[in-house]
Amino acid sequence: MTMQLTGIAGSTALVTGAVGGIGSAVASCLAAAGAAVVAADIDGAGAAALAETLRGQGASALGLRLDVTDHAEVERAVDTVERTVGPIGILVNAAGVLGRVAALTEYDDAEWQRVFAVNAHGPFNCMRAVGRRMAERRAGRIVTIGSNSAAIVKTGQGLYGASKAAAHYLTNCLGLELAGQGVRCVVVAPGTTETAMSRANWHVSGRREALLHGEPDRYRVGIPRGRFADPREIASVVAFLASDQAAHLTVTTVTVDGGSSLRP
Ligand SMILES: NC(=O)c1ccc[n+]([C@@H]2O[C@H](COP(=O)([O-])OP(=O)(O)OC[C@H]3O[C@@H](n4cnc5c(N)ncnc54)[C@H](O)[C@@H]3O)[C@@H](O)[C@H]2O)c1
DSSP: OOOOOOSOTTOEEEEETTTSHHHHHHHHHHHHTTOEEEEEESOHHHHHHHHHHHHHTTOEEEEEEOOTTOHHHHHHHHHHHHHHTOOEEEEEEOOOOOOOOBOGGGOOHHHHHHHHIIIIIHHHHHHHHHHHHHHHHTOEEEEEEOOGGGTSOOTTBHHHHHHHHHHHHHHHHHHHHTGGGTEEEEEEEEOSBSSHHHHTTTTSTTHHHHHHHOBGGGTBOOOTTSSOBOHHHHHHHHHHHHSGGGTTOOSEEEEESTTTTOOO
């Protein structure tokens, strides 16, 4: 039996962090399903190039330079998209930064502010601007790319995991508040996925193998599936959650990590 995703074609989808590994896979997947994709990223040239590629494949796409940490810029961008492209039916919060992998006692205030600005304040800015409008229209789907680090404690990821836990809570809280108004909000929590973000640390000797196989001396488990996720394996779950086939899914977190969270 083949199942076609419905409810995406004809929608306007705003994807933040769209130039990144997961964001670009999500943008491509939603475009292939027929959404008009607004590819937003702080890397404006990259966003424009991605939109051009998607248009070349016959999709409707617009590239937008957007810094999700800037509340006023987000409000302006959402207003412009709604006036020029269409009412946003799907928001995917994929912009994120890993920050430095370090012991908690070694971080300085600037690192805290940077990681929280992008990973927690960013989704808040976007969900506040888009959620208000979706609630008025009594329709909308929001998917935040969180992380399995929000639910399992990992050494060296104090700031990242805490900022992602905030994003998980914000998204699910909005989902609860808007559940009666036709707006669904869900978190997708990936484990290590092959993108620029995860590869950034693989130059450290043994790091890649440690992520795969675990580090018992650092209380870290590996990935039971024995490999990292392909960004398209995250994107297909996001597309499903944005579709009508997931119509009863809201206020929840879907973990896509090859089993590494060991959650029942
Ligand atoms: N790769 C992984 O292993 C992994 C695992 C779990 C969760 N995640 C999450 O998935 C999401 C996507 O990560 P990725 O692996 O594709 O990383 P990536 O580094 O490839 O992409 C992140 C994108 O976010 C953009 N960005 C950063 N700051 C921004 C800002 N202020 N405003 C707008 N855009 C901004 C970057 O320009 C980049 O294009 C992130 O939220 C990340 O935390 C990734």
